[in-house]
Amino acid sequence: MKIALYNAKVYVERERFVEAVLVEDRKIKAIGTNEEILATADIDEKIDCEGKTVIPGLNDSHMHIFNFGERMCQVKIGDCESIDEMIDRCKKYVEENPDSVKHGLYAQGWNQDYFTDSDRIPTRFDLDKISTEIPVVLERICGHILTTNTKTIELLGIDANSPQYPGGTFEIGEDGYPNGIFAENACNYAKNVIPKADIEQRKKMFIEASEYAAEHGITTVQSNDLGTIVFDYPEYFKFFKDIYNSGEGIIRYRHQISFETVEEFKDYIENGEFKNGKYDEDSLIQLGPLKLFKDGSLGARTALVRGGYKDDPTNNGIEWMSEEVMDEFCKVASDAGIQVATHVIGDGAVEKTIDSYEKTFGQEGNKLRHTLVHCQITDKALLERIAKLGIVVSYQPIFLDYDMHIVEKRCGKELASTSYAFKTLGDLGAKIAYGTDCPVEDCNPFPNIYSAVTRKDSKGFPEGGFYPEECVDVYTAIDAYTEGSAYMEFMEGKKGRIKPGQLADIVVLDKDIFTCDPMEIRDILPVMTMIDGKIVYKK
Known part of the structure; x- marks a missing residue:
């Protein structure tokens, strides 16, 4: 099957665009002018993009798609402006959905x-x-x-x-x-007091969440579901394989897997999926890293901070995992050649996790691409250390939409000024990926890109941006969301760019993200999404 997209503004790399792209057998065959691509013999489908901008498929480097599927079926409480409003919505939902809430x-x-x-x-x-x-x-x-x-x-x-x-x-x-x-x-x-959704309900939720992601230009999700949302590992490893073997899985899915104990993790290395799982190199589903949690969240004051909270001085947050246990997890993973990705938000969690990672680095450094997920509160020394050690960072710029209103109260202005340091860390040479931590935030990538580029909240505050020296340009944001996220999963040579030989994950946008007013980026939507050479969404 040959598909030609022409009359487009196709993003290739910084400040380089072409007019057309040819897709054949799941991959990008060629890029060039309209004339060059349309001259190809035996094209099965020609798609006139009418001058629209085309970018690589966006890759969410960390989320929880099962949890998002659940959220799509729940009473909506995210925009409640009072406890009473939340109570009223929930009471109404209980009254109107007695069968759904009987347990x-x-x-x-x-x-x-x-x-x-x-x-x-x-x-x-x-x-x-x-x-x-x-x-x-x-x-x-x-x-x-x-x-x-x-x-x-x-x-x-x-x-x-x-x-x-x-x-x-x-x-x-x-x-x-x-x-x-x-x-x-x-x-x-x-x-766990409330019964979880069964397999068939999970399947419906997963497919609906996947369709939503594809409609918003997400072609890959690196998702932490096993060990956080569901815990029957054999059943759910099979669940995913069945969905993708049947052709019902439309987006690329990479597992990020959590375990409660080191012994449980060892068992899956010696006897479980890490030993016996079969995943083709370019298949839509892949086995990914061990996912650990070092601390909590800034909003809940459970992130691990070194100097205590400015608005709660006796509180340093919660350390989910001791240094000894974390060291053991990292050693077992590294000995088995398994990547580690760790939830770190406070500067204390960032420092201690880097310590645990570094203990496993040999002469080849961070060859397994161990990753810091979130990495919000940092000082300059931590940023320099991350870059020097080659540690990957999975940032969620959209967190600024809320956090900019609390971080100075929680951590003080000096530390806030070196936190969410998207530009500084990139300038230091670190590898950066973008994600949303959905459903903490919606997986729609365009508000996320808007946050990285403008450092303003959804209402356009503050006027110049929150510590605007950390704003990145659109090229940088898209590259982090595509090639950067692909690097995190060892796939940078196979996807993340619209270049010959790469997998055909492509998104056509309704607005030119490179030239529009930055305030309009958050409202951009795809008009077409292609994954693995197949059109999975068309407006």
């Missing part, structure tokens, strides 16, 4: 900093107004803190004298009873 109500998305009447975190007393008959679990947008109703606490069987969960906490209220607020790993215990 409990779960939703994710609230953010106390968006509440206009009070910025307090909701408690069990609030959620008891939704229901006292079924468990109710409402998770903060970051996924690092949640609130339950009293029924959930009763089903967990905990009280003030119960031991805390490993790697997480539940708060005790003034009345001497758990108040419903759970943080970090304790959240998983609360969420």
Whole structure:
């Protein structure tokens, strides 16, 4: 099958564009002028792009697509401006969907900093107004803190004298009873009270989420689902293979896999998927890195910060994983030739994770491309160390939309000025990939690119950008989202550019992202998405 896209502005590399591209047998066969490409014999389909801009398929370097699929089916609480509004929406949802919530109500998305009447975190007393008959679990947008109703606490069987969960906490209220607020790993215990979606429901959610991603120009997701959202590893490794073997999987999917213990990880190296899994080199589904968590989130004040929070000085955040356990995970991974990607947000988490990584580096340095995911709070010394060691960073520029309003309060202006350092780290020579951490943020890549280029929130604040010296240009942002994310998965020679020999992952845009007003970038949408040489979305 030969497909020619012509009469286009095809982005090849910085300041280089061509008019047309020829796709054949899943790959880009040639690029050039309209005349050169249309002169090719036996073209099966000719697509007139009508002068539109064409870029490589965008590659989300870190997200949770299962969680996003769930969110698409939940009561929407992300834009609630008060606890009362959230309660009212949930009560209405329970009344209108009795079969869906008969075993409990779960939703994710609230953010106390968006509440206009009070910025307090909701408690069990609030959620008891939704229901006292079924468990109710409402998770903060970051996924690092949640609130339950009293029924959930009763089903967990905990009280003030119960031991805390490993790697997480539940708060005790003034009345001497758990108040419903759970943080970090304790959240998983609360969420497990409500039955998870079954295989068929997961399949429907995954396909719908994949279609949404493709409609927004995402052609690859590097997704952390196993070990965070689902835990039956054999069943879900088979789940993915069945979907892709049947042809129902349309986007490229690379596993980022979490394990609770080093022993469990070792077993999967010696006896499980890392030993027995078969993945063709260019197939749509790939086995990826070990995914670890070092700390929490800035919004929940659970990110691990070295100097304590400026607005909570006795709090340094939560260290999810001890140095000893992290060192062991990294050694086992490196000995087995497996990449490691670690969630790090606070500067304390960044430093300690670099320490653990560096202990595994030999003369070849970071040959496994160990990665820092998020890497938000940094000083200049940390940035220089990251670049010197060749550690990959998966940035989520869209986090600035919210974080710019709290980071100076949390960390102080000096540290804020060297954080979210998209340009500085790139100038130092580090390898950078972009992602969204969806569903923490929507996986739509264009608001993400807008954030990197303008460093403004969705309302255009502040006028000049938040520490504007860290703004990047459009070329840099797109390259991070394509070639940079491909580098993170050892695929930079095979995808991420529109060049002969690369996989045919291509997006046609409704607006020229290179010349439009930067304020308009967030509203750009694809009119066509091609993955693996097949058109999977057309407006």
